[in-house]
Amino acid sequence: MELLMAIVIGVLFTAAVYLILSRSLLRIIFGTGLLSHGAHLLLLTMGGLGGTSPPVLAEGITDYADPLPQALILTAIVISFGVTSFILVLAYKTYSKHQTDNMDLMRGNDEHD
């Protein structure tokens, strides 16, 4: 399973970075979404994937999945949600002010005078 997850994580990061490097603002936003998915799945994998039952107490069960990474991921998911919605609004605000979504046309102040 871990090998599979490593592939999935690799694909997610590759796609995320690829999208982030593109010129289109919208694709960049999608990229950040994939990036957090990749990070969360990686965190999950780090806890070990072998647990046979969820970490909720039940009679006669001892082999729980590692609850700690799950709790961390939950925290991370909520944070990602906040950031994603922020970026979404920022992106469309930027788009409407600049009348373009091409990142190459949004050069910074690093223009040397």
Add this chain to the structure above:
Amino acid sequence: MNMINLLILPILLPFLFAVILLFLKENIRAQRLLTIVGLVVSLAAALRLIWKVKTAGVQTITLGSWPAPFGISLVSDMLSVLLVTTSILITILIVLYSFTAIGEARERFYYYPAVLFMLTGINGAFTTGDIFNMFVFFEVLLIASYVLIVLGGEKRQLRESIKYLLVNVISSALFVVTVGLLYSVVGTLNMADISAKIAEVGQPGIITVIAVLFLLVFGIKGALFPLYFWLPGSYSAPPMPVLALFGALLTKVGLYAITRTYTLFFIHDVAFTHELLLVLSVLTVIMGCVGALAYFDLKQIIIYNIIIAVGVILFGVSQMNEAGMSGAIFYLIHDMLIKAALFILIGIIISVTGTSNLRNMGGLMKTHTSLGWMYLITVFGLVGIPPLSGFIGKLLIVQGGFEAGNTWATVIILISSIIVLLSAMRIFVYAFWGEPVKLPKSDRRSYRKEMLPATLLVVISIVYGVSTEWLIPYMADASDILLNPSIYIDAVLKE
């Protein structure tokens, strides 16, 4: 009363006041008042905490009364409490500056809560003893900084905010990943426990890889070469008070995190990890110097000076000896103070002249003499002319560098001071000397009001430099713990 929760107050109080301010959106006067009250109370708590750490040693608490590696520990050692105190102090003065400089529109839209939330995150990151909790506090300060950087929604702000966010989203993702990797290998999140467990297994290769990843994660926040490129653009976008906050505080959190992890966790393969840190820090200094000379824009010049300071401080840390470490701490706090002062001062210059382009300035000495002197003193402090604040730090860092045998790197650090001097003096020579240019009409009263926090900061930095002797015991405590992680570990785990 022995107040065991004392160390949480500098985190909790700004947080609480920020929440209270949410109820007072339209009442700007109340917001200003409560912000200052909240900050002053936090400062008092922080000062009390310094005293406690000085007399009773490292303060720790494990939240929720769970035993140490299982709950989240907060740890106030001298380094963290000094940084917390400095951050609160600087925030107070920048808030004072904001009264005139930020404008009512922004004040009405949660400017002060965002500042307080950011301080919450900063203080939390300085205090926490849990690596994942540090991530959470990083997010708190980052999201607050997102709000601040974009607040106002001007065209350029939006453009630069997008970039700022992207970089930080990437680094946050990498942070989560790295924490996950570390957890996989050592099975714990408590920082003292991590240190103990790494010592137990003797830092095999995989932990060194994780160490390098941490360096990259924090290097993005702390603006280390080759990860700093985002900073100059992003920092130039927000209004001056926000830039002052960012410049004085934000990169320092990254620096703190590097310092903490590279003195507490990853100390068993110094020849690799700290050599890498050393090389990157020297390159950071050099690249910062290039940038500081390349621009004629006031903000850019000072922003690149942030980067130079980052390199100098981390160079000190990478020496892993007493002189280098206490020099780095001296320099770190100095740099927070002096950068805040500098940003406020150039903020005033920009508002007086109506431009941030050096070529369009001149002769301010005739009309704004006190501003000129204040700026000049600040620059000398920045460069480290004794007895001003930057000197002792630089002296000790240089000593540490030589003692560790990094001769040429140390000479580069020394030479960088001359670039710092040149870049900052160019502002003086162009803006204050020369033939006066016609100034736009500006409000003399707000100018005087803005001079107050700047003057206070400069005075504090001078006192910081002159009264070095009194500070030494504190700095020694701070660097002792960094060099002897067992003090930290024992304080957290053996209770």
Add this chain to the structure above:
Amino acid sequence: MKVNDVVLQTAAKVVFFIILLFSIFIFFAGHYTPGGGFVGGLLATGAIALLLLAYDLRTVQQLLPFNFMIVVAIGLLLSIGMASGSIIFNVPFFTHAFDDFYLPLFGATSLHTAMIFDAGVYLVVIGAAMTIIQAIGGDS
């Protein structure tokens, strides 16, 4: 108004209450079975979002006349307040207490201060998510 709008709106109202109840259930269940303040709050937000899809923003604002920013603030205060209670008792911040009580109607119930904290979480999640949704929806 089209017919299927009316159908949708009626359905939405019903589903809204179902989801809201489910969210409260899940909130209380959280300590023992999957659920909790987060999921609860998010579900409630989802319920409101459903109303939004069925009606328009203004109607929903009339239906639920809250300033969601204040909801956020109250939620945060609740969570901070619970955690800070320990300062008064001089035990480490965030120390919880729980005990079994006999309550009329409920019978023997385990009451846990963590619930208060989780309630704060619930409110914050609703408040923040709704603030965002309303702001985006209302942006003209």
Add this chain to the structure above:
Amino acid sequence: MEFVLLIFFPVLAAIFVPILFRKLKSIHTGWFVLIIPITLFIYYTGFIQTTMNGGHAISSLEWIPSLDISFVSYIDGLSLLFSLLITGIGALVVLYSIFYLDKTREKLNNFYVYLLMFMTAMLGIVQSDNIITLYLFWELTSISSFLLIGYWYTRDGSRFGALKSMLITVFGGLMMLGGFVLLGIMGDTYSIRELIANASNLVGQEFFILALVLVLLGAFTKSAQFPFYIWLPDAMEAPTPVSAYLHSATMVKAGLYLVARFTPVFAVSEVWIWLVTGIGLLTLFWGAFFAVKQTDLKAILAFSTVSQLGLIMSLLGASAISYHVDAGTALFKFAGFAAVFHLINHAVFKGSLFMVAGIVDHETGTRDIRKLGGLMGVMPISFTVAFIGSMSMAGLPPFGGFLSKELFLTSTLALKDFNLFNFSTWGIIFPIVAWIASVFTFIYSFYFVFKTFAGKRKKESLSVEPKEAPVGMLIAPVILAVLVVVIFFIPNVVGDTLVNPAVVAMQAGLYSHPSEVLVHVSAWHGWTPELLMTLGIIGLGSILFLTMRKWQPLYNLQPELLSLNGLYDSLMMAGEKGMNRLSRLYMTGVFRTYLIYMFVSIVVITLATLFIKDAFKVDFNSFAPLNAYGILTAVLLILSVVMILTAKTRITAVIALGGVGYSVAFFFVIYKAPDLALTQLVIETITVVLFLLAFHRLPELKRHGESKGFRLGNFIVAAGVGITMALVALSAHSQKLIPSISQFYKDTVYSEAGGGNIVNVILVDYRGFDTLFEIAVLSIAGIGVYSMIRLKLPGKGSTDESK
């Protein structure tokens, strides 16, 4: 009385200057200031008796005792000599400035504050025993010099000169600090006396030579040695009293002081002797040679100062040889004596010459020697002073300069007999260079005085009718001129009171008492080679001076670009334009570039570490078995990802993004994380709703002409990141070295935390603190979104957009 406090007396007194300037408009502020150097001068003369007996006085004030940093005033022959020069010449300069600077037109408050600050700094340098505080005062002189050069700050020349001098001298100071720190490490002390006492332990240590070079950089920059002298001519933008004081008599001598002071520490090194003597001689020649080229009176003097400083520097270098020869070889003793003696002479005559240059400038309105001439008649006193000073500078009797010039020639001649360090081969160069340089010295001395005062008046080139300066302005230069003559007649009195004690101090360990120095100076000492050399100088010098008009234009052949000034200018250009250009290369302004830097360095550094540290491991035994649901979900996820990548419309991409989110939720189900699955499902739904709400505001999904190469480049970087993450994740998972702490939660969740859902209990209890701030993040995000949408700045809104 703790006389260390007297160092601070001038700068503390400076606090009253602005008050006096504002309140007492009728009296020139200079009169009050004058009291300070006079008082100090009188006080310091009281130490002469002590130093003549080989004694010293010491007084200290603690600053940072923990780091061994304190203010220690140590007065021996050397520091006393300098202290007297600083206060004595200081008094005369203040007196002169009272008449030079108009009290109604000039900002005297600033001027005297800087001057007093400088006086403190200078006293501090020469008296400090602690090298760290010495460095403090050293930088303070650079700063006060900067302020004084920039006194008329609206002029471009002042700004340029001030910055230049500060950059070069502060650079030297920093290097010197590096040297000091090294000395501190090697000798475990910051006290000069202790360093000298330990000198034998320092030699041969790893950093010894580096420390030596760094300290010399400090001395050479401050004392305007080749190639650092270039700041000094530009420093002439300062008001003339400042030039007389800082840039000829005192500050530029700080470097000489430093070399003299550290001679006992470094003299054992061959590098020291070669560097100090060699650079000194080179500077001597260079300055003298280019002085003749100058047309500005003060520029001539500036180059002459450079040259004279070189002369003294070379003597100091030669004096270090005393440490290598038997006490019997008397010849080398001359160098040390000559250095100190010439230092005094130079301060005296150069001070007077600067003052005259100032007078000429003040009375004629120009310092351009091409416009001057024939002033002898109208300014007889100034002429006399200038004549005396110049002849002393040229090394002619009966003036003080003659004596020290002779001693200098004696010392260079002796160098060729020195049989260590290859001096027997190369030593002959020294007297030859010295002789040539002296010829040029002779020429520029005559050039200075006669082109200005002799010949025909050029009335048409002067805007005002020249007249003799007011009496007050003449007092100071006349006093100095008288001293020039007096020294010639009583050299041994000067020798006994000032020079010998200073020599003893700078050659610590060689003499136990000043009377042992035993150098007797006399105007006539027979037909020695020195005298013959002097006659040669006069002969050749006179011929060249008389034919000057014919060959002076040759100087113009030197292209400006190849000069050292040209080098500085191009360095500064490199600093601004060059760095700008360099920075443009990588700071493209295109954000994607910065991201690529970041990603590439993350990949390279991480992978390199992974392989260098041999950390890549895959342990298949630790892996959980594959299951079909997992494979299915993975396929679903990857398909969704591909859909996002290839999507042509926004709606497809949004749906595909949702698909990825739901696949992640399935993974959470498969890996027994019900809370996560639930949360992920709801959040994904809300996220999709958000996207749909904002849909009509979002841009279309456009590629913006991304070329194949562009995409391929991005893909390579992206794949690098993906592969890195996968490899690192596998390695970390395969090396679980220590079991996780989470067993604790399983054990205590029911009994101690009163819950059953471990994840939820962790969230609200064990790690509730995380949650508290996580909801803070969510709240702040809400605030941010709200403000971003609602806040509309009044006015134009984007006032800060540059251009």
